[in-house]
Amino acid sequence: MAFSPEGDSPESDALSRLQREADEDEENLRLPTRGISGHPSHNKAGSQLREWRTSSQDMFTPRKELNDANSHVLFPSVYPPFGPMKPKLNRWKVHQLRSTTKAKCNAAKAGNAVSDMGLFSLLPGELRNYIYRLAFVPEPEDQPVLISGSDLICGSGACVHKHAPLAAPAIASTCQQIRNELMPIFCAENTFKFDAVMVRNRCVGNWAKSLNTYARMVRKVTLEILVLNRNYAAGGTASQLCDIVVECPIGRPDGRFELTFDDELPNEKVDACELKGLVDRLNDGEAGAASKLSFIVGSDELAELVYRCRK
Numbered sequence: 001m002a003f004s005p006e007g008d009s010p011e012s013d014a015l016s017r018l019q020r021e022a023d024e025d026e027e028n029l030r031l032p033t034r035g036i037s038g039h040p041s042h043n044k045a046g047s048q049l050r051e052w053r054t055s056s057q058d059m060f061t062p063r064k065e066l067n068d069a070n071s072h073v074l075f076p077s078v079y080p081p082f083g084p085m086k087p088k089l090n091r092w093k094v095h096q097l098r099s100t101t102k103a104k105c106n107a108a109k110a111g112n113a114v115s116d117m118g119l120f121s122l123l124p125g126e127l128r129n130y131i132y133r134l135a136f137v138p139e140p141e142d143q144p145v146l147i148s149g150s151d152l153i154c155g156s157g158a159c160v161h162k163h164a165p166l167a168a169p170a171i172a173s174t175c176q177q178i179r180n181e182l183m184p185i186f187c188a189e190n191t192f193k194f195d196a197v198m199v200r201n202r203c204v205g206n207w208a209k210s211l212n213t214y215a216r217m218v219r220k221v222t223l224e225i226l227v228l229n230r231n232y233a234a235g236g237t238a239s240q241l242c243d244i245v246v247e248c249p250i251g252r253p254d255g256r257f258e259l260t261f262d263d264e265l266p267n268e269k270v271d272a273c274e275l276k277g278l279v280d281r282l283n284d285g286e287a288g289a290a291s292k293l294s295f296i297v298g299s300d301e302l303a304e305l306v307y308r309c310r311k
Contacts, residue, residue, distance in 0.1 A: 205298015219251030
């Protein structure tokens with residue numbers, strides 16, 4: 001059976017070429033081919049191939065007939081009612097989505113910042129605060145929160161702790177509303193301790209500056225200082241870690257800074273620096289100056305004490 005395609009399009013030429021190849025295969029299959037035993041072979045396979053080609057012509061649909069009008073007939077599994085359908089929302093979810101959208105529109109019209117917290121904003125504020133405390137406020141026995149540094153980063157280049165995402169939990173950088181809700185809890189209900197690397201590289205001052213106004217809510221900060229005791233007679237050097245506790249005005253009834261030095265810290269080194277004088281000047285100054293934690297933890301007087309303890 002010969003096939004004469006209509007038109008001279010590339011598809012018609014391809015169909016003609018395929019038909020000619022099929023006719024040549026049929027002619028080759030009709031030739032008497034002898035096997036090793038002398039009997040004809042492949043004749044049965046050729047007849048089966050011809051029957052399959054004849055019966056399979058109706059199994060294919062031309063491309064021109066594949067349109068949107070009859071696609072639901074050709075592919076019923078992807079169309080309703082047999083295919084997947086978008087789930088419908090119940091009345092409560094519809095009400096929540098409408099309320100959230102209406103609140104955002106009203107905030108945008110009023111010129112306020114629109115915060116997108118997703119479904120987390122549907123929770124009551126008390127429940128969100130409870131989640132913040134579970135995630136970012138350790139138990140009293142696990143306090144203070146230790147913040148450590150690295151000489152490979154801040155010791156050999158610019159300090160990275162001056163950026164806000166590194167001074168606070170990462171979730172505080174995702175949304176302005178989350179930051180406003182989380183930072184008071186994180187700063188006021190935790191006490192912080194910085195290791196000797198952070199204090200030596202003067203990263204604590206950058207950390208306090210990156211907190212901005214939330215640094216006023218910090219109650220207590222512990223600074224770890226490495227003290228080196230050189231014994232030239234014995235030919236060795238002993239090292240130990242000492243702490244300086246800085247109590248902030250918000251955590252004290254008198255609203256003043258208070259420094260507490262470790263007993264192992266040499267008194268002559270403490271008296272030689274001017275750290276105590278700096279704290280006294282802040283306490284005796286204006287009311288707003290006593291809340292500047294960065295003045296103490298990032299001061300040259302503290303850096304001088306660290307240097308004297310390592311000298």
